[in-house]
Amino acid sequence: MVQDDIKSNVLTTTLESAINWGRKNSLWPMPFGTACCGIEFMAVLAARTDLARFGAEAIRFSPRQSDLLIVAGRISIKMMPVLIRIYEQIPEPKWVMSMGACASTGGVFDTYSVIQGIDQFIPVDVYVPGCPPRPEGVVEGFIKLQDLVGKEKLADYAPAPAK
Amino acid sequence: MTAANILSKIKENFPEAVLDMTEFAGEQILHVRGPDILTLLTKLKADGFNFLADLTAIDNLTLGGYERFAVSYHLLCHQTGERLTVKAYIPEEKPSLPSVESLWKTADWQEREVFDLYGIKFEGHPNLIRIMNPDDFEGYPLRKDYPRLGRKERSDFPVVDRGIQKKKS
Amino acid sequence: MTRVTELPLETDKMVLNFGPQHPSTHGTLRIIMELDGETVTKATPEIGYLHSGFEKLGEDLDFNQYITITDRMNYLSPLCNNVAYALAAEKLIGIEVSKRTEYIRVLMCELSRIADHLLNVGMLAVDLGALTAFLYGFKLREDIYDLFEIATGTRLTTSYTLVGGLMRDIPDGYDKAVLKVLDEVDKVANDIETLLNKNRIWQDRTKKIGIISKEDAISYGITGPMARATGIEWDIRVNEPYSSYEDFEFDVAIALNGDVFDRYLVRMEEIRQSIKICRQSLEKMPSGDVIVDPGLGYSLPPKDEVYNSIEGLIYHFEVTMPNRGMTPPVGEAYVPTESPNGELGFYIVSDGNRTPYRVRTRPPSLMNYSIFSKLIEGHMLSDAPAIIGSINVIAGELDR
Ligand code: SF4
Numbered sequence: 155m156v157q158d159d160i161k162s163n164v165l166t167t168t169l170e171s172a173i174n175w176g177r178k179n180s181l182w183p184m185p186f187g188t189a190c191c192g193i194e195f196m197a198v199l200a201a202r203t204d205l206a207r208f209g210a211e212a213i214r215f216s217p218r219q220s221d222l223l224i225v226a227g228r229i230s231i232k233m234m235p236v237l238i239r240i241y242e243q244i245p246e247p248k249w250v251m252s253m254g255a256c257a258s259t260g261g262v263f264d265t266y267s268v269i270q271g272i273d274q275f276i277p278v279d280v281y282v283p284g285c286p287p288r289p290e291g292v293v294e295g296f297i298k299l300q301d302l303v304g305k306e307k308l309a310d311y312a313p314a315p316a317k
Numbered sequence: 318m319t320a321a322n323i324l325s326k327i328k329e330n331f332p333e334a335v336l337d338m339t340e341f342a343g344e345q346i347l348h349v350r351g352p353d354i355l356t357l358l359t360k361l362k363a364d365g366f367n368f369l370a371d372l373t374a375i376d377n378l379t380l381g382g383y384e385r386f387a388v389s390y391h392l393l394c395h396q397t398g399e400r401l402t403v404k405a406y407i408p409e410e411k412p413s414l415p416s417v418e419s420l421w422k423t424a425d426w427q428e429r430e431v432f433d434l435y436g437i438k439f440e441g442h443p444n445l446i447r448i449m450n451p452d453d454f455e456g457y458p459l460r461k462d463y464p465r466l467g468r469k470e471r472s473d474f475p476v477v478d479r480g481i482q483k484k485k486s
Numbered sequence: 487m488t489r490v491t492e493l494p495l496e497t498d499k500m501v502l503n504f505g506p507q508h509p510s511t512h513g514t515l516r517i518i519m520e521l522d523g524e525t526v527t528k529a530t531p532e533i534g535y536l537h538s539g540f541e542k543l544g545e546d547l548d549f550n551q552y553i554t555i556t557d558r559m560n561y562l563s564p565l566c567n568n569v570a571y572a573l574a575a576e577k578l579i580g581i582e583v584s585k586r587t588e589y590i591r592v593l594m595c596e597l598s599r600i601a602d603h604l605l606n607v608g609m610l611a612v613d614l615g616a617l618t619a620f621l622y623g624f625k626l627r628e629d630i631y632d633l634f635e636i637a638t639g640t641r642l643t644t645s646y647t648l649v650g651g652l653m654r655d656i657p658d659g660y661d662k663a664v665l666k667v668l669d670e671v672d673k674v675a676n677d678i679e680t681l682l683n684k685n686r687i688w689q690d691r692t693k694k695i696g697i698i699s700k701e702d703a704i705s706y707g708i709t710g711p712m713a714r715a716t717g718i719e720w721d722i723r724v725n726e727p728y729s730s731y732e733d734f735e736f737d738v739a740i741a742l743n744g745d746v747f748d749r750y751l752v753r754m755e756e757i758r759q760s761i762k763i764c765r766q767s768l769e770k771m772p773s774g775d776v777i778v779d780p781g782l783g784y785s786l787p788p789k790d791e792v793y794n795s796i797e798g799l800i801y802h803f804e805v806t807m808p809n810r811g812m813t814p815p816v817g818e819a820y821v822p823t824e825s826p827n828g829e830l831g832f833y834i835v836s837d838g839n840r841t842p843y844r845v846r847t848r849p850p851s852l853m854n855y856s857i858f859s860k861l862i863e864g865h866m867l868s869d870a871p872a873i874i875g876s877i878n879v880i881a882g883e884l885d886r
Contacts, residue, residue, distance in 0.1 A: 188514050189882050190561035200819040232451045233535045265459050265539030266467025276477045342577050371848040380837045398725050423707030426856045449534040462634040465542050
């Protein structure tokens with residue numbers, strides 16, 4: 155009797171997948187939109203490609219309340235220290251999406267003041283190509299990121315051994 | 318007064334300040350000596366060119382010109398709708414000229430921009446500091462002898478250490 | 487006995503850092519404010535967080551290549567920048583474009599103006615706590631993006647113009663699509679105005695905030711809707727017409743108080759006038775080519791001519807080979823245009839080579855924003871988003 159009850163009412167899983175399931179379906183993004191890509195990111199949030207469908211509509215502008223940093227737009231040498239500071243302020247676990255050619259590689263701006271890819275300095279999990287990426291592309295990037303989050307191992311978050 | 322009248326009068330009154338007067342594609346360009354720019358623009362402003370549309374500089378390193386740097390002022394007269402470009406030339410050894418911030422407040426930021434990108438000093442400017450580049454930036458990027466790709470300033474940042482071990486997947 | 491509220495409240499001076507990462511700074515503005523209680527006593531804007539070397543880049547790209555860069559300068563109305571740069575280059579080189587090109591350019595510029603103003607009003611409303619106007623505006627903006635996509639192939643980075651014409655003609659039936667969107671714009675503009683104009687909160691938060699006088703507007707180099715809200719009757723489309731603007735009938739929107747509310751009113755009226763201009767340009771659209779004759783050596787001939795005729799092949803190589811192609815005379819040209827934000831000018835100096843010697847953009851945002859510290863002084867901290875929103879600062883153009 156009791157046995158049957160449990161079977162139909164309780165779902166067993168590992169703690170890891172339960173946590174990952176929770177995390178991936180409620181990502182709280184913080185948009186770091188500096189340029190044109192930031193405008194396209196607004197379009198992603200607006201009615202047509204509603205990001206709320208993926209559980210990520212809770213846009214936070216404070217790094218302390220978010221777990222996904224979306225870098226949308228070119229990062230100049232004056233902005234880079236700010237970006238690094240913001241990245242460091244996000245509590246673990248955290249992910250970074252680099253949206254658009256500029257954030258990923260510098261794009262068309264091969265000049266003295268544009269960082270040629272933020273991944274030289276901070277870890278990036280998903281790159282969305284395009285200049286600017288179409289909203290659909292950003293959504294695709296989101297789904298990819300959710301897959302990634304779903305596959306994470308909790309053990310990864312152990313502190314690194316001291317060098 | 319029309320622009321042509323004003324220009325001929327300027328040339329009469331300030332013979333040694335005015336280097337030349339040219340026309341290109343229907344635009345009047347007045348070439349003047351750098352140190353006299355404030356007096357000339359004060360006069361032009363009184364004569365009706367009441368709006369400073371744009372202020373910028375050109376590095377004449379390979380183009381040639383009277384001097385290495387030219388600072389150009391684009392003026393507009395709201396009454397007649399005429400435009401006039403004034404170019405003030407200053408040498409490389411002493412790149413400085415009087416500030417026109419006292420005439421137009423808009424010159425404040427624009428002169429700071431020229432200072433930042435060309436290293437031209439504006440005497441009498443209230444707050445001449447870099448505006449576009451970080452304060453510790455060295456060099457003047459829009460000069461022709463500054464490489465477009467910069468001098469490594471764009472790769473000069475620390476790599477963030479997350480303090481955790483995470484496998485690359 | 488004095489009532490508690492009449493006692494002066496002792497406050498210390500406080501320095502507040504606003505931005506560069508703050509939702510109402512629209513990207514990358516940073517302002518260092520000195521506060522006395524809630525009143526701003528001094529504000530120092532710090533810009534340059536998006537400085538990307540546009541002008542240096544322009545010295546290494548040829549005239550047509552640089553058009554792709556101009557999109558990225560103003561991402562709310564890229565087509566206006568495309569047109570402005572093309573006009574400057576054409577003036578420098580001495581190219582006359584066809585009437586049809588000019589009309590299509592006008593159509594595109596005005597559609598951009600509508601999109602820009604809709605987004606601006608929407609963002610201003612969001613910053614002041616009213617989300618509905620933003621959602622209304624953004625839905626329409628998507629529709630206008632669709633129109634751009636039909637004509638240019640992309641939503642945002644359009645690169646539609648070429649020096650000497652346009653990348654391609656507008657497709658058949660485009661006018662119907664445009665008219666449909668225009669009707670919608672008309673309706674939504676009314677909706678937004680019904681929501682906001684008589685709204686008590688909106689009025690309280692925008693009226694008598696950030697007042698600019700006429701003299702200040704001229705001294706600070708302010709142009710566009712911001713200047714017209716102070717009563718300056720100056721619209722480059724009317725006073726120094728370019729690209730056949732003299733053929734169109736429209737009114738210049740003007741207000742007298744120069745505060746945030748008036749800037750909003752001017753923008754809404756400009757949307758209406760732009761609708762009018764778009765309609766006229768569709769009605770009167772002349773026929774013809776949208777690019778100058780390839781024989782002049784400024785534009786590539788159609789591909790089937792290149793493959794099938796010797797002239798086509800020669801013209802093609804004339805344009806594409808190094809040391810050939812578009813070589814302007816030695817000289818300089820400054821062309822002012824009326825972009826949604828104000829006077830957008832391109833100043834090109836040429837030394838006779840394929841690439842310009844110096845490209846300078848006169849960014850309306852820079853001049854418009856420079857008055858900010860004066861506007862905010864003496865106001866409450868909570869008025870800062872209203873003032874920034876009404877200036878419509880576009881960081882890409884501000885910092886270049
Ligand atoms: S990738 Fe393109 S659209 Fe995005 S910020 Fe860079 S230039 Fe702008």
